Amino acid sequence: MAEAATLAAERISLAFGGHRVLSDVSLDFRAGQVTGLIGPNGAGKTSLFNCLTGLYRPQEGTIALGDMRLEGLAPARRAREGLARSFQHVALCPDLSVIENVMFGRARLGRSGWASAFLPLPRGRAEAADARATAERILARLGLAAFADDMPASLPPGTQRMVEIARAIVADPRVLLLDEPAAGLNAAETRHLTEALRALAGPDLVMVVVEHDMDLIMEVCDRIHVLNFGRLIASGTPAEIRADPEVVRVYLGDPDD
Numbered sequence: 001m002a003e004a005a006t007l008a009a010e011r012i013s014l015a016f017g018g019h020r021v022l023s024d025v026s027l028d029f030r031a032g033q034v035t036g037l038i039g040p041n042g043a044g045k046t047s048l049f050n051c052l053t054g055l056y057r058p059q060e061g062t063i064a065l066g067d068m069r070l071e072g073l074a075p076a077r078r079a080r081e082g083l084a085r086s087f088q089h090v091a092l093c094p095d096l097s098v099i100e101n102v103m104f105g106r107a108r109l110g111r112s113g114w115a116s117a118f119l120p121l122p123r124g125r126a127e128a129a130d131a132r133a134t135a136e137r138i139l140a141r142l143g144l145a146a147f148a149d150d151m152p153a154s155l156p157p158g159t160q161r162m163v164e165i166a167r168a169i170v171a172d173p174r175v176l177l178l179d180e181p182a183a184g185l186n187a188a189e190t191r192h193l194t195e196a197l198r199a200l201a202g203p204d205l206v207m208v209v210v211e212h213d214m215d216l217i218m219e220v221c222d223r224i225h226v227l228n229f230g231r232l233i234a235s236g237t238p239a240e241i242r243a244d245p246e247v248v249r250v251y252l253g254d255p256d257d
């Protein structure tokens, strides 16, 4: 695995037409920590994720993973550098089984292309066997081994989310960006997810979680950044964020308003 590195965004500004979505945002996400990115609806959390992964090109600012500048690189190239993400809405391939979906997440590492992971081509056979073994190991680690041959649609939302996370981590990413992983989950599923996220954290991984479930955020995160109307308003430990007057005002409303 490549060396652990900090993912840093400096002075990011993003606008669509005249609509400013991110204004001069500078923050970093460190290896060995789980960092939460929170803020009210429309604060710019997903847009910032999209800037980090390359789906959006900010008009200003730089993004770096360790010494490597990312802002000029296409999303696929950033994925090859070790950025993996899950989406706000479950985005599993409905025609592939659970294990095939997870194997697909490993395709970026293969030398013979993703098709050979599924087709019986001699060149791809060893890679396919390796991908399957790794996918089985990841599924077992997340308590999903029993669902390996199921189709995604037959599984409850919480299990589908966990499969998405399995697909994101199967390629051994340096950065894991999770966009609202608890959305649509019940209390028991959220608890399972909370434990799984804590177990995934490790010294080499930059893990970032966008989430509205504050209990999960406070329990899982080492550090939290707070966005409001596209601006960074606070950064700190869960205890510091809980006590930050600006954050309290944004979340609870100003009694004088």
Ligand SMILES: Nc1ncnc2c1ncn2[C@@H]1O[C@H](COP(=O)(O)OP(=O)(O)OP(=O)(O)O)[C@@H](O)[C@H]1O
Pocket: 016, 019, 021, 039, 040, 041, 042, 043, 044, 045, 046, 047, 048
């Ligand atoms: N492709 C786009 N075109 C135009 N406006 C966009 C686009 N993507 C995001 N926005 C706008 O950017 C703002 C921030 O949206 P974003 O989805 O990043 O917020 P968020 O903090 O993730 O919100 P939520 O918690 O509701 O998911 C919103 O006003 C949204 O309408």
